Amino acid sequence: MLPRETIATARIPDGEELTLVSHxxxxxxxxxxxxxxxxxxxxxxxxxARLTLERIDKPAPRILIGGYGMGFTFRSALExxxxxxxxxxxxxxxxxxxxxxxxxxxxxxxxxxxxxxxVILADVAALxxxxxxxxxxxxxxxxxxxxxxxxxxxxxxxERLYTRTxxxxxxxxxxxxxxxxxxxxxxDHKFTGRLKDAGLMxxxxxxxxxxxxxxPHHTIWFATRVR
Numbered sequence: 579m580l581p582r583e584t585i586a587t588a589r590i591p592d593g594e595e596l597t598l599v600s601h602x603x604x605x606x607x608x609x610x611x612x613x614x615x616x617x618x619x620x621x622x623x624x625x626x627a628r629l630t631l632e633r634i635d636k637p638a639p640r641i642l643i644g645g646y647g648m649g650f651t652f653r654s655a656l657e658x659x660x661x662x663x664x665x666x667x668x669x670x671x672x673x674x675x676x677x678x679x680x681x682x683x684x685x686x687x688x689x690x691x692x693x694x695x696x697v698i699l700a701d702v703a704a705l706x707x708x709x710x711x712x713x714x715x716x717x718x719x720x721x722x723x724x725x726x727x728x729x730x731x732x733x734x735x736x737e738r739l740y741t742r743t744x745x746x747x748x749x750x751x752x753x754x755x756x757x758x759x760x761x762x763x764x765x766d767h768k769f770t771g772r773l774k775d776a777g778l779m780x781x782x783x784x785x786x787x788x789x790x791x792x793x794p795h796h797t798i799w800f801a802t803r804v805r
Contacts, residue, residue: 621789
């Protein structure tokens with residue numbers, strides 16, 4: 579059995595310690611003893627971006643992604659977005675970007691140099707709050723992968739994103755026809771209800787963690803602003 583080797587650690591602001599480990603040819607980001615993400619199970623995070631962009635019919639969509647992680651969602655967004663798209667990624671842990679350019683550089687490739695993308699060290703909630711303030715445009719898509727889901731909070735303070743108030747703010751940060759997409763390790767029927775109560779048109783999809791139809795089932799909500 580291959581041992582896990584610790585490569586680096588980082589601390590989430592006001593939260594726990596993250597650990598980047600290698601396991602043979604695979605890499606995993608751990609939160610305590612729990613796996614947050616890894617190179618063996620990236621498919622659902624890639625689908626978060628692909629399936630969202632399929633729902634946005636604009637030549638130059640403006641996209642906000644909450645959480646860089648290992649860059650799976652960001653790279654998939656760049657792959658499927660139009661040439662004139664603008665993709666902003668909010669990441670709160672500076673070391674995550676250091677890992678992207680260091681031990682995970684083989685995954686990162688040239689994505690951080692793509693002129694359509696911008697990675698900002700910021701809380702995604704703050705960028706959501708700024709949208710539509712007269713200087714920051716509204717978004718056509720908001721993609722959240724900052725926790726393990728509405729009931730799997732990774733960083734203290736993220737709870738507000740999944741409340742009725744948080745959902746209303748994300749809805750108001752979207753253009754009409756824009757899509758809020760939320761990744762989760764598990765279903766949450768109460769969260770589905772809160773999205774519908776906010777006047778969003780909701781489609782809940784179940785996606786496997788691996789492209790060969792194996793691995794755990796993950797949940798993605800696609801909530802469209804209709805007015």
